[in-house]
Amino acid sequence: MVNSKTKGKFKDFLLTQGLKSTNQRELILEEFLRAGAHLSTEDLYLRLRKKNPRIGYATVHRTLKLFAQCGIAEQRHFGDGQARYEASDHDEHHDHLICISCGKIVEFEDSRIEELQIEVAGEHGFSIERHRLDLYVYCSHCSIQT
Amino acid sequence: MVNSKTKGKFKDFLLTQGLKSTNQRELILEEFLRAGAHLSTEDLYLRLRKKNPRIGYATVHRTLKLFAQCGIAEQRHFGDGQARYEASDHDEHHDHLICISCGKIVEFEDSRIEELQIEVAGEHGFSIERHRLDLYVYCSHCSIQT
DNA sequence: GCCTAATTGAAAACGAATTTCAACTTAGAC
DNA sequence: GTCTAAGTTGAAATTCGTTTTCAATTAGGC
Numbered sequence A, B: 001m002v003n004s005k006t007k008g009k010f011k012d013f014l015l016t017q018g019l020k021s022t023n024q025r026e027l028i029l030e031e032f033l034r035a036g037a038h039l040s041t042e043d044l045y046l047r048l049r050k051k052n053p054r055i056g057y058a059t060v061h062r063t064l065k066l067f068a069q070c071g072i073a074e075q076r077h078f079g080d081g082q083a084r085y086e087a088s089d090h091d092e093h094h095d096h097l098i099c100i101s102c103g104k105i106v107e108f109e110d111s112r113i114e115e116l117q118i119e120v121a122g123e124h125g126f127s128i129e130r131h132r133l134d135l136y137v138y139c140s141h142c143s144i145q146t
Numbered sequence C: 001g002c003c004t005a006a007t008t009g010a011a012a013a014c015g016a017a018t019t020t021c022a023a024c025t026t027a028g029a030c
Numbered sequence D: 001g002t003c004t005a006a007g008t009t010g011a012a013a014t015t016c017g018t019t020t021t022c023a024a025t026t027a028g029g030c
Helices: A004-016 A023-035 A041-051 A057-070 A111-123 B004-016 B023-035 B041-051 B057-070 B111-123
Strands: A073-077 A083-087 A095-099 A105-108 A127-138 B073-077 B083-087 B095-099 B105-108 B127-138
Touching: A004 A023, A004 A057, A023 A041, A023 A057, A023 A083, A041 A057, A041 A083, A057 A073, A057 A083, A111 A127, A111 B111, A111 B127, A127 B111, B004 B023, B004 B057, B023 B041, B023 B057, B023 B083, B041 B057, B041 B083, B057 B073, B057 B083, B111 B127
Parallel strands: A095 A127, B095 B127
Antiparallel strands: A073 A083, A095 A105, A127 B127, B073 B083, B095 B105
């Protein structure tokens, strides 16, 4: 079964918050986990629509916010003005390479960069809560055409 | 005189693009340079309004886009859903520390981080066009209260 | 089953960005 | 200086993604 652990986490979250477990929420979580990538609300809504036309945009929107609260998803912005959500993995943080040409998004992580960030913030007397590092690139495929 | 070099660059840009030099554009550029910080369209519009009520929001918006095209300003997003513009300095790139609590923005640069970014992108066969590194922190003042 | 509170989805509202369009201004030609 | 074509302006309208409203529906404890 796909990600039964995450599903459990979400159910627990709903319980502790006094919220209800509904069919829509289950469907949305399943599709969200299946899709994997960096989805906008619109993307997910359209995917769900195909399988079950009875799901509304507002519900998808609200459920994604619940995912974020629950800690199983994170909201991100890559500069195209649309919010995207990705399944969050609290053990390993990662940053993004975004192709300016085709929009492809690749994840990466580099502990040396992370350490330097902490150092820099510390020099200013600040403590890092979170950070975002986006590298806007031409991917290997797109840079051929340039 | 404040930033006559930048003003010249903008005039040249207008000329080469077949655009016209207008009073509004001059006023907007002057106020933009004077203000310095990370301004939203709204911010700049309000500042201009005080001195000259005859300037429209649309013109400020369009002029800021011209600045970005011309290379004398850069558009940024810090997650509050509003675009901000800052005067760009092509010689020295910098990143941002943003206080989650009070919204204060501090600039910094660290060449070691920059180098590692190039290295990481290279490992994936990508070439960096630009990047964004935002560190969301509690600044020294705000972290006292936490 | 019953009741209460949460949830749903369509539509409306929202906020920021962007476009429209008629009136106006600029800059080059004469 | 005058004329003219082309670019610019600002108020209002439009767009686009996000968020809220509200009446109808559903979940889940009793």
